[in-house]
Amino acid sequence: MTSIHPENLSVLENSLALAIGEDFSLENDPDVIQQLIGDKRSENTKREYQKDLKDFFLFVVKKEPSRDLVLEFLHLEQRHAVAVVLKYKAHLIKKKLAEATVNRRLSAIKSMVEMGRRLGVCNFSLDDVKGERVETYRDTTGIPATDYAKVIALVDQNTLKGKRDYAILRLLWDNGLRRNEIVNLNVRDFNAKEKTLSILGKGKGSQKEVLDLSDKTASSLASWIKASKKKRGDDPLFTVLAYHKNGARLTGEAIRRLVDGLCKQAGITKKMSPHRVRHSAITTVLDLNNGNYRATQRFSRHAQVQTVLKYDDNRQRLQKQMSDSISELI
Structure with a gap:
């Protein structure tokens, strides 16, 4: 019979003396x-x-x-x-x-x-508490391209702020980005050679998806990065330019104020926001491709094509058409 070395025997005895699960115990009730x-x-x-x-x-x-x-x-x-x-x-x-x-x-x-x-500290469920019924995407029509062109024309691209704002406005329109997708961008996410942008899409966790950029959008990003002298890949792509917070990551609220202010300045009466610009871009894409849902879904990156159908219904005003048709029968 093979003998056990004293050191190994000591380790074995100590292991057997431990209570089961002792190494995984929680000191207190969970927070x-x-x-x-x-x-x-x-x-x-x-x-x-x-x-x-x-x-x-x-x-x-x-x-x-x-x-x-x-x-x-x-x-x-x-x-x-x-x-x-x-x-x-x-x-x-x-x-x-x-x-x-x-x-x-x-x-x-x-x-x-x-x-x-x-965590084993609760035995009830709230299945009996029902949420309120919500009609999502009620108004997805946004504004036409001609109106957005007036908005983007207000930006002075000769200034540092103008270069930044122009790039943001192009991303909102050309790629239909959500404001948080813009906020979370870092310098390394832009590939100037390939003209692509890696984004953290909604509901994608830490997995980035790569988007192709138009020539105008790629050029605007390159111009902003060069003018702002950004070199480190982990630097925020879009930053605050105010003296006391210069270099800090731009917030979603700042982008909202940018869009709201420029749209009012352009004489647009409809309440606008970054997401309204996204609505506008998606509706315009549907117009350009004659209601090609699949192509539009690739642009909008919606998980369900049914969401795109809602945009198309609003675009064509189908209910209004049917109401007018049935009205003529009486």
């Missing part, structure tokens, strides 16, 4: 909200969850959420928990908040409960 926030990739999603859950607890118990307070809620019985959340929902509706806002706040609570169930 469910921190676990929930840590499970999300998007910084915007993290902020919204924290804000919405804070609003819920302030309404219910007049206190900001803490680990113990969250666990106290998660330990409620099913009927009690559902009653509390329904009371909060009624409060949101009474405040006349938009359906989408109500649903977002309920979603944050449901996600917290689901995380609690996964």
